[in-house]
Amino acid sequence: MDKGISKLIRPLTCLKKRLAFKVILWIGLILVVFLELVCYLDLRSHKNLLFKQMKEEAYRLSDIIKRSTHHDMMRARSNELQEVLETIGSQEDVRKARIIERGRVKMASQKEEVGREVDKKAEACYDCHEEEGKKPLTVTRYRFFKTEDGERVLGFVNPLYNDEECHSCHGSDTEVLGVLDIILSMEKVYKNINIHQNRSFIFILAGFVLIAISIGILILRFVNRPIKQLSDGTKRITNGDLKYHIPINTEDEIGELAASFNNMTDNLRASRKEIEAWNEELSDRVKVATTQLEKTNNDLEIANKKLSESDKKKSEVVMLVAHDIRAPLASIKSCLKVVLDGYLKNDRPKEMEMIRRAEERVESQLDFVKNLLDFTRMEEEHREMRPIEIKPIVKNVADMMQAWANDKHIKVEIRNLPDVSIMGDEDLIERSLANLISNAIKYNPPDTLIWVDCLLKGELLEIEVGDNGVGIPDDEIPELFEILFRGVNARRQQEHGSGLGLSIVKRAVNIHGGHIRVESKLGAGTSFFITLPVLKSEKKEELASAHAISKEN
Amino acid sequence: MPETKKVLLVDDDVDLVEANKIVLEANGYTVVTAYNGEDGLNTALKETPDIIILDVSMEKKDEGFYVSQRIRSRPEIAKTPILMITAIHKCTKLKFSPQTDGEYLPVNEFLDKPVDPSTLISLVEKWIKASQN
Known part of the structure; x- marks a missing residue:
């Protein structure tokens, strides 16, 4: 039930909030008050006019009666006079017409009234006879009152003066003989006024309705619709549709508002576009920065890994070096201890042998330490590279090695040997070749063939140091150039190698911008290939002269 | 005269x-004597010594570890005491597989080179006696 009421009330409260409703209400109220006022004034003046007309009519009628009865009066024909009054009284609007003399009805339109005493204090008399002895009425008097039936009437009292011609009958002692009292019905007038009033009311109502409807339509057309469009537009824009334009093209204030609103939307859209572009750029930049950062991080991780790997490797190398120093020292000590503790005091030759063994180990140990130092320095030392000829170096090394190889009936053979130069360090090249040839001599059986073959391949010189000896097992190849690596064969040979020979060769070749590789087959032999960049002849001369000049200086 | 120990x-x-x-x-x-792991194992099987003195780093850096494991896996010589000697201290970070694998190194004594003659003799005596009881 309550719900039903509130359902009814809600639209009303909504309506109360509506702009149109407010405008209609206020303008309507003002109009109603104004029209009411106009009507009231109009009605009043109309009423006054009608009353005045009524009074004039009453006066005229009274005058007519007075004049038309004058003759009868003169002749004292009271019966005729009575008839005249009756005739007049029968007229539609005339309620009464009577002649009153000295407080008594003398004649009347209604016969039954004749002879009746009139209360001087009654409404028709009161004005003049209010007080006893007051001067009787000398002028006509009007009065409006209601009859006992409730009819509104106009009473008109016309005094009958005691003219000279009347003195014959009435004497001359009184000024006024009596009054002619006429009562006219006012109902017609009031009806007229009522009609007028009703018409005015209908006009006001119609006007009000018309104006309200007009205002409503106008507000709807010029205010409500554009405002709804504006409000819908703002909703769409709020929801992100910045492309929306409010379709109002009027030149009034709302049109201006819509235009500036559209303008604002355009600006907003432009700003948003800018922001979006900026955002995109920002996100791109962030992406790029992130990628770079990731890359840097990755690089750093790799570098770190490499560093820790190289650290690990270094400490491993240090361990290996420690082992390779400590093991021979242990041997030397043991050999000497046997002698010193007198284990061989009865065996002089054996004693000497143990001392010789110790001495030999000290010798090889000195060699090892020297090689180790050389190897370590190779990386750190700054070398002066200069043009060197390959031919004399190869020949020199081969000759030197041949002398040693003769013991094992091994031949060191030079095959091709072109006349080329390289930029480099003579000692290192010499030493590299010597290491490779001496390895071949040391670790191969007697009667092995060793060869050195130099081939020019474009701008590169390839030096092969090969043998037809025992070969190297496949599993040792990857470790061959590692520092302190010694193959099984090398260890079995009982030669006190340092494990540094091939490491030194590899490092030396790398310093010269070249590289080394190995091909080997177990039981068939091994070949090392050193590749070095060749120095072009014109450049060689240039450098040689430069070198000569620097020497002169 | 007591039997000589090998x-x-x-x-x-x-x-x-x-x-x-x-x-x-x-x-x-x-x-x-033997100068590498393979020979060492073969000699041990042939001669059935009372004690084995084993180097770690021979042809391979950690050869001695594998030799010791192989000795322990052969029933006829599995109970022979082993003295392991090396120039690299046992605490080295070098990767000796049995250690990094957490395996128990099946030797009786672990010694640093060089071993003093008197120490060597007393340890040999001690471990031979222990293996015979």
Whole structure:
């Protein structure tokens, strides 16, 4: 039930909030008050006019009666006079017409009234006879009152003066003989006024309705619709549709508002576009920065890994070096201890042998330490590279090695040997070749063939140091150039190698911008290939002269 | 006269083997030698020594570890005491597989090179006696 009421009330409260409703209400109220006022004034003046007309009519009628009865009066024909009054009284609007003399009805339109005493204090008399002895009425008097039936009437009292011609009958002692009292019905007038009033009311109502409807339509057309469009537009824009334009093209204030609103939307859209572009750029930049950062991080991780790997490797190398120093020292000590503790005091030759063994180990140990130092320095030392000829170096090394190889009936053979130069360090090249040839001599059986073959391949010189000896097992190849690596064969040979020979060769070749590789087959032999960049002849001369000049200086 | 005890020396360092051989023979032991792991295992199987003195780093850096495991896996010589000697201290960070694998290194004593002659003799005596009880 309550719900039903509130359902009814809600639209009303909504309506109360509506702009149109407010405008209609206020303008309507003002109009109603104004029209009411106009009507009231109009009605009043109309009423006054009608009353005045009524009074004039009453006066005229009274005058007519007075004049038309004058003759009868003169002749004292009271019966005729009575008839005249009756005739007049029968007229539609005339309620009464009577002649009153000295407080008594003398004649009347209604016969039954004749002879009746009139209360001087009654409404028709009161004005003049209010007080006893007051001067009787000398002028006509009007009065409006209601009859006992409730009819509104106009009473008109016309005094009958005691003219000279009347003195014959009435004497001359009184000024006024009596009054002619006429009562006219006012109902017609009031009806007229009522009609007028009703018409005015209908006009006001119609006007009000018309104006309200007009205002409503106008507000709807010029205010409500554009405002709804504006409000819908703002909703769409709020929801992100910045492309929306409010379709109002009027030149009034709302049109201006819509235009500036559209303008604002355009600006907003432009700003948003800018922001979006900026955002995109920002996100791109962030992406790029992130990628770079990731890359840097990755690089750093790799570098770190490499560093820790190289650290690990270094400490491993240090361990290996420690082992390779400590093991021979242990041997030397043991050999000497046997002698010193007198284990061989009865065996002089054996004693000497143990001392010789110790001495030999000290010798090889000195060699090892020297090689180790050389190897370590190779990386750190700054070398002066200069043009060197390959031919004399190869020949020199081969000759030197041949002398040693003769013991094992091994031949060191030079095959091709072109006349080329390289930029480099003579000692290192010499030493590299010597290491490779001496390895071949040391670790191969007697009667092995060793060869050195130099081939020019474009701008590169390839030096092969090969043998037809025992070969190297496949599993040792990857470790061959590692520092302190010694193959099984090398260890079995009982030669006190340092494990540094091939490491030194590899490092030396790398310093010269070249590289080394190995091909080997177990039981068939091994070949090392050193590749070095060749120095072009014109450049060689240039450098040689430069070198000569620097020497002169 | 008591039966002489037999010692097997396995080491690739001939000078050290020679020196230790002199010391052990002077103390009444019979000495057999081998210069790599493979030979060492074969000699052990052939000669059934009372004790084996084993080097770690021979042809391979950690050869001694594998030799010791193989000795323990052969029933006829599995109970022979092993003295392991090396120039690299046992605490080294070098990767000796049995250690990094957390396996128990099946040797009786772990010694640093060089071992003093008197220490060597007393340890050999001690471990032979222990293995016979």
